Amino acid sequence: MAPAASVAVENLNPKVLKCEYAVRGEIAIHAQRxxxxxxxxxxxxxxxxxxFCNIGNPQSLGQQPVTFFREVLALCDHPCLLEKEETKSLxxxxxxxxxxxxxxxxxxxxTGAYSHSQGIEGLRDAIAAGITSRDGxxxxxxDIFITDGASPGVHMMMQLLIRNEKDGILCPIPQYPLxxxxxxxxxxxxxxxxxxxKTGWGLEISDLKKQLEDARSKGIDVRALVVINPGxxxxxxxxxxxxxxxVKFCKNEGLVLLADEVYQENIYADNKKFNSFxxxxxxxxxxxxxxxxxxxxxxxxxxxxxxxxxGGYMEITGFSAPVREQIYKVASVxxxxxxxxxxxxxxxxxxxxxxDESYASYKAEKDAILQSLARRAKALExxxxxLEGISCNKAEGAMYLFPQIHLPQKxxxxxxxxxxxxxxxxxxxxxxxxxxxxVSGSGFGQVPGTWHIRCTILPQEDKIPAVITRFKxxxxxxxxxxxD
Amino acid sequence: MARKPLDYEELNENVKKVRYAVRGELYLRASxxxxEGKKIIFTNVGNPHALGQKPLTFGRQVVALCQAPFLLDxxxxxxxxPADAIARAKHYLAMTPGGLGAYSDSRGIPGIRKEVAxxxxxxxxxxxDPELIYLTDGASKGVMQILNTIIRNERDGILVPVPQYPLxxxxxxxxxxxxxxxxxxxEANWSLDFVNIRQTVAEARSKGITVRAMVIINPGxxxxxxxxxxxIKEVLQFCYYENLVLLADEVYQQNIFQDxxxxxxxxxVMFDMGPxxxxxxxxxxxHTVSKGNWGECGQRGGYFEMTNLPPKTVDEIYKVASIxxxxxVPGQIFMGVMINPxxxxxxxxxxxxxxxxxxxxxxxxxxxxxTDGFNSCRNVVCNFTEGAMYxxxxIRLPPRxxxxxxxxxxxxDVFYCLKLLEATxxxxVPGSGFGQKEGVFHLRTTILxxxxxxxxxxxxxxxxxxxxMEQYEGYSRM
Numbered sequence: 032m033a034p035a036a037s038v039a040v041e042n043l044n045p046k047v048l049k050c051e052y053a054v055r056g057e058i059a060i061h062a063q064r065x066x067x068x069x070x071x072x073x074x075x076x077x078x079x080x081x082x083f084c085n086i087g088n089p090q091s092l093g094q095q096p097v098t099f100f101r102e103v104l105a106l107c108d109h110p111c112l113l114e115k116e117e118t119k120s121l122x123x124x125x126x127x128x129x130x131x132x133x134x135x136x137x138x139x140x141x142t143g144a145y146s147h148s149q150g151i152e153g154l155r156d157a158i159a160a161g162i163t164s165r166d167g168x169x170x171x172x173x174d175i176f177i178t179d180g181a182s183p184g185v186h187m188m189m190q191l192l193i194r195n196e197k198d199g200i201l202c203p204i205p206q207y208p209l210x211x212x213x214x215x216x217x218x219x220x221x222x223x224x225x226x227x228x229k230t231g232w233g234l235e236i237s238d239l240k241k242q243l244e245d246a247r248s249k250g251i252d253v254r255a256l257v258v259i260n261p262g263x264x265x266x267x268x269x270x271x272x273x274x275x276x277x278v279k280f281c282k283n284e285g286l287v288l289l290a291d292e293v294y295q296e297n298i299y300a301d302n303k304k305f306n307s308f309x310x311x312x313x314x315x316x317x318x319x320x321x322x323x324x325x326x327x328x329x330x331x332x333x334x335x336x337x338x339x340x341x342g343g344y345m346e347i348t349g350f351s352a353p354v355r356e357q358i359y360k361v362a363s364v365x366x367x368x369x370x371x372x373x374x375x376x377x378x379x380x381x382x383x384x385x386x387d388e389s390y391a392s393y394k395a396e397k398d399a400i401l402q403s404l405a406r407r408a409k410a411l412e413x414x415x416x417x418l419e420g421i422s423c424n425k426a427e428g429a430m431y432l433f434p435q436i437h438l439p440q441k442x443x444x445x446x447x448x449x450x451x452x453x454x455x456x457x458x459x460x461x462x463x464x465x466x467x468x469x470v471s472g473s474g475f476g477q478v479p480g481t482w483h484i485r486c487t488i489l490p491q492e493d494k495i496p497a498v499i500t501r502f503k504x505x506x507x508x509x510x511x512x513x514x515d
Numbered sequence: 516m517a518r519k520p521l522d523y524e525e526l527n528e529n530v531k532k533v534r535y536a537v538r539g540e541l542y543l544r545a546s547x548x549x550x551e552g553k554k555i556i557f558t559n560v561g562n563p564h565a566l567g568q569k570p571l572t573f574g575r576q577v578v579a580l581c582q583a584p585f586l587l588d589x590x591x592x593x594x595x596x597p598a599d600a601i602a603r604a605k606h607y608l609a610m611t612p613g614g615l616g617a618y619s620d621s622r623g624i625p626g627i628r629k630e631v632a633x634x635x636x637x638x639x640x641x642x643x644d645p646e647l648i649y650l651t652d653g654a655s656k657g658v659m660q661i662l663n664t665i666i667r668n669e670r671d672g673i674l675v676p677v678p679q680y681p682l683x684x685x686x687x688x689x690x691x692x693x694x695x696x697x698x699x700x701x702e703a704n705w706s707l708d709f710v711n712i713r714q715t716v717a718e719a720r721s722k723g724i725t726v727r728a729m730v731i732i733n734p735g736x737x738x739x740x741x742x743x744x745x746x747i748k749e750v751l752q753f754c755y756y757e758n759l760v761l762l763a764d765e766v767y768q769q770n771i772f773q774d775x776x777x778x779x780x781x782x783x784v785m786f787d788m789g790p791x792x793x794x795x796x797x798x799x800x801x802h803t804v805s806k807g808n809w810g811e812c813g814q815r816g817g818y819f820e821m822t823n824l825p826p827k828t829v830d831e832i833y834k835v836a837s838i839x840x841x842x843x844v845p846g847q848i849f850m851g852v853m854i855n856p857x858x859x860x861x862x863x864x865x866x867x868x869x870x871x872x873x874x875x876x877x878x879x880x881x882x883x884x885x886t887d888g889f890n891s892c893r894n895v896v897c898n899f900t901e902g903a904m905y906x907x908x909x910i911r912l913p914p915r916x917x918x919x920x921x922x923x924x925x926x927x928d929v930f931y932c933l934k935l936l937e938a939t940x941x942x943x944v945p946g947s948g949f950g951q952k953e954g955v956f957h958l959r960t961t962i963l964x965x966x967x968x969x970x971x972x973x974x975x976x977x978x979x980x981x982x983x984m985e986q987y988e989g990y991s992r993m
Contacts (some may be wrong), residue, residue, distance in 0.1 A: 040828055
């Protein structure tokens, strides 16, 4: 007798079935297939290369790592190198001394051992010092949980906060779909608040309040507010006043503030500055016990772009001891995050300083990357705005552009016939004509009836003209076909 | 004012139910004592490098070169690194366009998954599909992912051995499922008892539980037993007829300390049994870089291999993996090097073999020393550590000790372990952290302390234990 399969789609966890993650969804999967096709049948497609502009993965598109960071990491990976004479000629002196300093904080200098479940204490001290120096307000190593990237920290908080489908989390629309996926996975309710495209993706407290009250009237217990600053996919950097209002709002409504600040080092607007929510809260006079706040940072973005290392942390303030114990307990089930990522998090928050041997080259690398990102953001923004029916807000920060595509009715009907969302239809055609991979706006959420795509600014600068040319050519053909 | 959302009362109940004793009360107390200056020997977790085991050189050389590719361009690199490490670093860098700094495929770098598939094929004699092998940040993440995929609600039950590694109980609690325990038979060398297992399943079903999966840990943790081929066959047949997916935790497959029962993967035995079982039984197998002779816990490298899962299920698992973007790339490279180590003729082969052999033989000696040491203690009975990294002696606590524990508000084995810690600095995990039969007490320790420290540690333990037993058993004054 052949028993029915025990684990089949019909009997999987429904929360798994429900969640979605468009960044590596249908279009990305199709792109991978096309990439394989290019390898096995060269010349079979109207382009000779797939260009992945769907994911904030800078080093996969040629961005170089920061040399100082890699020097330190290599020495920590293989500490025997520190005993070799040749090392002095291959590595900078301050990288050698930083590696020695880091190894001294690791019990037994054992980089292969499970560490404390919050991360190695000495590294958390370095991160706390970096936060203090950035904000001008003290940070505590005990408040820091180093994680395999920022994403696991987000999952942990959702797990803690969401008890059932009546627990709601306020999320910006458009949002990075880790939040919608995590909320779905943990069985909660996403309570959307809309960023205003007309005012550069501004956040209106009145809209926040409206959405909150709407949700409560439907019996949803709203527990937290997610703010992504700088924004993803929208790139806006919040004005200080806005941040004050958000903090006040959370305080008054009894919400946990979940501050996703992973793009804090990606700011391209001269008139904007990053302010951490912790700094804002403290400067308003809110102390340790006044406001539950979780701030997320990552080694994947900024100018370091070390996505593959999976390094990040969350700083947790304003929580009672019994709650912190629960967070620690959940972290301990996975034992600890990877040590390389932990070391990198401490380096990112404590880079070379003026006077260090590596400072000049580090600063040059950092500035070159950030200035190039700013130029690419502008070049792509201008290019999009020149195209018929496309309007694109400036990318003040982060790594993306989120242009609105005013699709003609004919295109919308063709999409319907193909059983695809109109922006997914557009994105698929873009991929098949040009090899450029983007994510459709429906993956992030948008005001109903509007269509967007998210495109990264990450292809190397010398490839940008070709990207613009190909995109333009495709768009003109598309509009010619579907113009009303 | 309104209660705060992160007040303790307002937390997800499932989180509150989770217990993970490996880093629980004993560990926290040991850490406190360490801060106060007491010398602590941490034997609470299988963490070899923390107790002085050295990393295998080749893996570290390869990853360091991948971490700092500028080294490969330097004319002096051949003086610092052997040629095969250089070649291997180039081999892995060629597989990943962004080097160590880019998110890889969410399932792991395809070239490394192919190496894992080749390893499995060579080990078992049966081919496998790299597309069904997913690399993860440690085996634990893979276990949690699979359990989360299976468990729908509290009526879904997972068969778990008792004693078990508490990742399983913790994950089942976290995901709101039911743990269906099956007891390993201590007197029969921790073997499986299918009469008991069938009874357990029937009981669970009568309570409305749908038993979905069976976990086996082979070699066992904390118990160390290595399953015989006959035992594995029974497990497979049982899962097939009862319609369960088999979750085979095989992370200790390289830690085998006896010759009678070498490691056999569940997959190999399944394919040996042939169709229809081999074509239909659903199996997920787990492995890691944290154990074996490598002990690279801090890298967080692991994989799971799926056999006979329907494509749509695999798609869902892929989807969830993609939300976390990718496993860490250095950990993936460690996995590659572990399952594809230096071969005869390679420059690094002699050193690699010598280092691995040294670790393995020392672990084997320590397994024996610890078992014998425990068995020489009053009221302590200890099964031999056939595999894995732990010893799980039974401590026969006298009634007066059990009463003293009650008065102190502690479980008896927790009471014993705390006293052991305070007297000797040896930090263990009480058996209750793993599950045990009612009224039977154990502790789990590791065989990982340095070999030269062993005599002192075992003698320190014996001194404490025998005087504890003296104190609570004593001699009748009548």
